[in-house]
Amino acid sequence: MTEVTEAAVCSAKGCQEPATWELQWNNPKLHTPDRRKVWLACDRHRQSLADFLGARQFLKDVVPHRP
Template sequence: MNIFDLAAGADGPGPAAVATCSRKACRSEASWQLLWNNPKIHTPERRKIWLACTDHRDWLEDYLQTRGLWKETVELVTGAGSAPSGQDR
C-alpha cells in the first residue's frame, strides 16, 4: 500500500456518503437544502447550497436571511444513497 492507495480508498468502496449538516460541528444527517447567493460576487442565477438538519434549519436560514443571501429552502432528496452534488459549505 502507498499514499496514493490511501487517498483513493484502496480498501474498496466504503459506505455511501451521507449528506451532513453545514452547521459548524454538526454531523447530523441533512434533510434540507438552503439555496443562497451573494449578489456582490455571484450572478443572479447562481445558487450555492448549504445543507441543514432539522435542528439547524432555522438557524442557518436566519443567518443567510440576515445577510440578504437566502433565496430558497427545499427538502433534500438523495437518490440511491448518494450525497447531492455541488454541495458548498
C-alpha cells in the same frame, strides 16, 4: 465495482446529523442572480442557518434535500 458515496450532513459547525434541507443562496456581490450555492441542514439547524443567510439577504430558497 461499487460506488461509495458519503452521506450528506448538516453544514452547521460541528453537526454530523443527516441533511434533510437545502438552503439555496447567493451573494449578489459575487454571484450572478441565477447562481445558487447550497448549504445542507438538519431539522435542528435549518432555522439558525436560514436566519444567518437571511440577515445578509443571501437566502433564496429552502427546499427538502433529496439524497
